[in-house]
Amino acid sequence: MTEFTQNQKEVFMREALKEAQKSLAKEEIPIGCVIVKNGQVIGRGHNAREELNQAIMHAEIMAINQANQAEGNWRLLDTILFVTIEPCVMCSGAIGLARIPQVIYGAPNQKFGAAGSLYDILSDQRLNHRVQVEAGVLEADCARIMQDFFRKRREKKSQPNLSRT
């Protein structure tokens, strides 16, 4: 298991936040992810469901695909996945299937999180792969970008559409 200092963890979480900004620029739910091996980023991803019309295209999935391609291997041993928001059911399943040993996330997701909130998929003793999970790195920054996005979306929806009057 790779041991990073708090500062190193924040450096990589800032890379994940840069990815989340890419989603934000496309008016997608702003979640970003990087996968790190030997101190290098080998996969990056951001939520691009609307842009690509792909239901599965969460930040973690894009990053896992990219890391698989970089490694020429579906197994991502000796890697750490950094993601701004707690992974959902699909992404938690994918993390296990990719044999990623360690996940660090920023803010919890009370509605859809499957790494401790709704489910604890990554620690399930019945599955054949268990993942060490740490929460709370740059939590406030990771949560804020989501809150800003949803507040703006609500404001937009509640505005009268003047172009139709």
Place this chain on the structure above:
Amino acid sequence: MTEFTQNQKEVFMREALKEAQKSLAKEEIPIGCVIVKNGQVIGRGHNAREELNQAIMHAEIMAINQANQAEGNWRLLDTILFVTIEPCVMCSGAIGLARIPQVIYGAPNQKFGAAGSLYDILSDQRLNHRVQVEAGVLEADCARIMQDFFRKRREKKSQPNLSRT
């Protein structure tokens, strides 16, 4: 909700079994899937993890991607997903995210199934999408292709490697 006769269900499960045969031909775990809308197959998929070096490339994921592309939409409303084996955690999550309303599978997966065996993700009242699930269509055929695959793999492993002697 689309209501199919038993015969119609078996026709589509045979299409899923044809997909599983594609995995088998590549020595991959033989699971296949089709997604049907208005009586037409709009997405097909087979497990291709080893071939593509992609941890996420289960039959359901390949079929969802293809159906998303065919529809130009990440939402697969009014579709039915047929899969030879009970979906895992990742695929059950993906089915919900794609808003697929109905899943029919062949044989259960006691070790990894998340549509009733280990988890019941598709019926979870806390998630924002629930899926009608039916099991057991062509169960024996769907189970047999898996059993044959794993038996052959065990036999291969236990054979002495004569080329080395």
